[in-house]
Amino acid sequence: MASVAIFAAIVLFAVRYRRRRGVVAEQIEGSTALEITWSVIPLGIFVVIFLWGAVIYFKERTPPRGATEVYVVAKQWMWKLQHEEGQREINELHVPVGRDVKMILTSQDVIHSFYVPAFRIKQDVLPGRYTTAWFRPTKAGIYHLFCAEYCGSQHSGMIGQVVVLEPAQYEAWLGGGAASGSMASNGENIFQQLGCSTCHRSDTQGRGPNLVGLFGKPVQLEDGRVLTADENYIRESILTPGAKIVSGFKPIMPVFQGLVSEEQLNALVAYVKSLNPIPSGAASAPAVVPSGAKPQETKVQ
Amino acid sequence: MATAAITAERETYLNQEYGIKSWLLTVDHKRIALLYLLSITFFFFIGGFFALLIRLELLTPAGDLVQADTYNKLFTMHGQVMVFFFLIPSIPAVLGNFLVPLMIGAKDLAFPRINLLSWYLYIIAGVLMLHCMLTGGVDTGWTFYTPFSTAFSNTKVIEAGLAIFISGFSSILTGLNFVVTIHRMRAPGMTWNRLPLFIWAHYATSIIQLLGTPVIAVTLVLVVLERALHLGIFDPTRGGDPLLFQHLFWFYSHPAVYIMILPSMGVVTEIVPCFSRKRIFGYKFVALSSISIAVFGFLVWAHHMFVAGISLYAALIFSALSYLVAVPSAVKVFNWTATMYRGSITFSTPMLYAFGFIGLFLMGGLTGLFLAALGIDVHVTDTYFVVAHFHYIMVGGAVMGYLGGMHFWWPKISGRMYPESLGRLAAVIVFLGFNLTFFPQFILGYLGMPRRYWQYPPEFQVLNVLSTAGSTILAVGYLLPMVYFLWSMRYGKIAPDNPWGASGLEWMTSSPPPTFNFDHPPVVDWEAYDYEHIPAPQEARSGG
Numbered sequence: 001m002a003s004v005a006i007f008a009a010i011v012l013f014a015v016r017y018r019r020r021r022g023v024v025a026e027q028i029e030g031s032t033a034l035e036i037t038w039s040v041i042p043l044g045i046f047v048v049i050f051l052w053g054a055v056i057y058f059k060e061r062t063p064p065r066g067a068t069e070v071y072v073v074a075k076q077w078m079w080k081l082q083h084e085e086g087q088r089e090i091n092e093l094h095v096p097v098g099r100d101v102k103m104i105l106t107s108q109d110v111i112h113s114f115y116v117p118a119f120r121i122k123q124d125v126l127p128g129r130y131t132t133a134w135f136r137p138t139k140a141g142i143y144h145l146f147c148a149e150y151c152g153s154q155h156s157g158m159i160g161q162v163v164v165l166e167p168a169q170y171e172a173w174l175g176g177g178a179a180s181g182s183m184a185s186n187g188e189n190i191f192q193q194l195g196c197s198t199c200h201r202s203d204t205q206g207r208g209p210n211l212v213g214l215f216g217k218p219v220q221l222e223d224g225r226v227l228t229a230d231e232n233y234i235r236e237s238i239l240t241p242g243a244k245i246v247s248g249f250k251p252i253m254p255v256f257q258g259l260v261s262e263e264q265l266n267a268l269v270a271y272v273k274s275l276n277p278i279p280s281g282a283a284s285a286p287a288v289v290p291s292g293a294k295p296q297e298t299k300v301q
Numbered sequence: 302m303a304t305a306a307i308t309a310e311r312e313t314y315l316n317q318e319y320g321i322k323s324w325l326l327t328v329d330h331k332r333i334a335l336l337y338l339l340s341i342t343f344f345f346f347i348g349g350f351f352a353l354l355i356r357l358e359l360l361t362p363a364g365d366l367v368q369a370d371t372y373n374k375l376f377t378m379h380g381q382v383m384v385f386f387f388l389i390p391s392i393p394a395v396l397g398n399f400l401v402p403l404m405i406g407a408k409d410l411a412f413p414r415i416n417l418l419s420w421y422l423y424i425i426a427g428v429l430m431l432h433c434m435l436t437g438g439v440d441t442g443w444t445f446y447t448p449f450s451t452a453f454s455n456t457k458v459i460e461a462g463l464a465i466f467i468s469g470f471s472s473i474l475t476g477l478n479f480v481v482t483i484h485r486m487r488a489p490g491m492t493w494n495r496l497p498l499f500i501w502a503h504y505a506t507s508i509i510q511l512l513g514t515p516v517i518a519v520t521l522v523l524v525v526l527e528r529a530l531h532l533g534i535f536d537p538t539r540g541g542d543p544l545l546f547q548h549l550f551w552f553y554s555h556p557a558v559y560i561m562i563l564p565s566m567g568v569v570t571e572i573v574p575c576f577s578r579k580r581i582f583g584y585k586f587v588a589l590s591s592i593s594i595a596v597f598g599f600l601v602w603a604h605h606m607f608v609a610g611i612s613l614y615a616a617l618i619f620s621a622l623s624y625l626v627a628v629p630s631a632v633k634v635f636n637w638t639a640t641m642y643r644g645s646i647t648f649s650t651p652m653l654y655a656f657g658f659i660g661l662f663l664m665g666g667l668t669g670l671f672l673a674a675l676g677i678d679v680h681v682t683d684t685y686f687v688v689a690h691f692h693y694i695m696v697g698g699a700v701m702g703y704l705g706g707m708h709f710w711w712p713k714i715s716g717r718m719y720p721e722s723l724g725r726l727a728a729v730i731v732f733l734g735f736n737l738t739f740f741p742q743f744i745l746g747y748l749g750m751p752r753r754y755w756q757y758p759p760e761f762q763v764l765n766v767l768s769t770a771g772s773t774i775l776a777v778g779y780l781l782p783m784v785y786f787l788w789s790m791r792y793g794k795i796a797p798d799n800p801w802g803a804s805g806l807e808w809m810t811s812s813p814p815p816t817f818n819f820d821h822p823p824v825v826d827w828e829a830y831d832y833e834h835i836p837a838p839q840e841a842r843s844g845g
Binding site for chain 2: 007008009010013014017019020023024025026028031034035038039047048049050053054060061062076109111115117118120122123124126127129131135146147149150151154157159257258
């Protein structure tokens, strides 16, 4: 609006004050009062726009509790997705209407960006760490999934679709796929195979910290820092355990950087998260029904 | 030297010496400005050629004109050439070089030989860039994002990085020269409050060049070292951080936008008072706004990274700071508008470009407000919305200002007048072609088309066809001035010393000026833009 007014003023002045014979320009020095006015008023408008955008962004960056989790591994030039129930998909994501979905994203090579224009979400996907994004689909349909961060030759081919299904159709879809166990149970197998369980025991006798109930809790580190055990912390503690030593333990854990694939790492993270007694996105998923999804669930039955 | 043949009776910087050596070894700021003019025009047309190929590829949804890898190289090299080899040197190195000493009443810049050195550095960088392009090119995007650039791209990243590294020193030296010159070489009576605002704008620009460019230089060295020696600075598997690169890159590359736009604002601030026959409204505030844009410009870089994985609170702070830099930009627009109020306005070619600048800059600035709003940015960043936004600022703004300035000072530079009606026609064509090219891209981006896509879903085709159509019109608009400027050098009317009835010391010497600019060292005892004491020219009225 303000800019329309400026356009209008420029056009008006240009026409009204175009050169005419005998009319001389009036010399005006300026006006401090005007300068202050047209600095302060835009600033006020800007503050409002800033706050408006900030509130939306804050919601976008804060996944609701109990959202269904989908792990995404991006690579040149493909999206690999896995539901916590275990279903794997490539360049396609099936989700039911009305359920909150939290994406836990990482990349195997360069930076990519997970972009679904229809949902107004976009999140860069970085190698070596997790980023998250979430959405709640409200209408069944098929939506574009784009890679929005330039990633090499076939960047524009790194596209897919998000298929939003009615809850009944979604249940049918879930039943159709041959999932080989949930991510958490896969993770548990890997946990055993890699021998993690010899030190990380579910009592206080282990040489490593007890992982039961760890996720989402504050952790006291050896150097005095306290941080929250989130996905990135678990990831880092598996790959480069020496980076953050838990208070009271020795830096004896071997490095797993390069020894586990991104998919195995995701399964391990899902397993550690599933050790939480509190149902905050725990594994063996159907048990967790987000409050927002309840009406649809009843419809199904 | 066609010009020289006719104006032989009077000695000017153009006819004082002849021969290729007299140009390549010159230390005259005006001749160096012309060397820059030739070289940046060359790169402008290379970059423009890449742009046309990009637009032709996007005419259809399928990737059919060129291969995907070729396309990626085209947009990469379009960006690198246009940003580092055209836009950044454009106004400062050509018009600034020519005008800064003239406007402050000096014989030359403070360091004439360093000035020549900066042109040679630019040429070395340019030759290296050309060699890189001709022997395979580079496909990282002009942004060089890691780890793609350091570990995955198999193109000539190191060579392109070094070319831009060297061109950076050319930019630093120009900035250094301007800062020292403006401080030390002003004519008696040319106080800071009497400086033309073009000089203030260049002063602000030079500060950014001095403080920002070393950062991009260091960053590119890090990329080169990481790529060659695998140091692991940006490599997460070696404890590095790819986001660190983005912080370093944008710490320079955001202020770099102000290197492009501030001089352009300076040009517009000279043109608007002249063709309104009026003193500039709010001199001090316009000067101060240039400085505050330069300062705030350094505090907003992470607004390019709202979805990159920075923390929520970092994003909030950088969003808020981004609005602060919008205020001084808005203040400038208000002051230009207020300058026209109760003026006596003529629509000569430079003024048409100034109008075009204000309109397009306003569009670019307004959409910048959208982009700075966190919630909206998430959706439109990395889409064609951003592409349209920065072209409105950097092409709509900076190039309109550059062309406006070229027309305004061409009589001074060449001693000839260009054909006024063709000039106006070109200005209108550029404005229309520009909007047709880039306005559809705002819509494309809002609908979700990501940038740097070689092929795209078919629903985006109509808008892409419009954009491509616009780009051909724009190309005509850019070629026209090239043609009639060249034409005017031989056939144009001889320019009087002050064809526009403009204020400023540069109009008080002859057109073209003598080698040492003024026959007698000027002494200034008047305020800037004292248009009440300068008669309007007769010529400017006739074309109306």
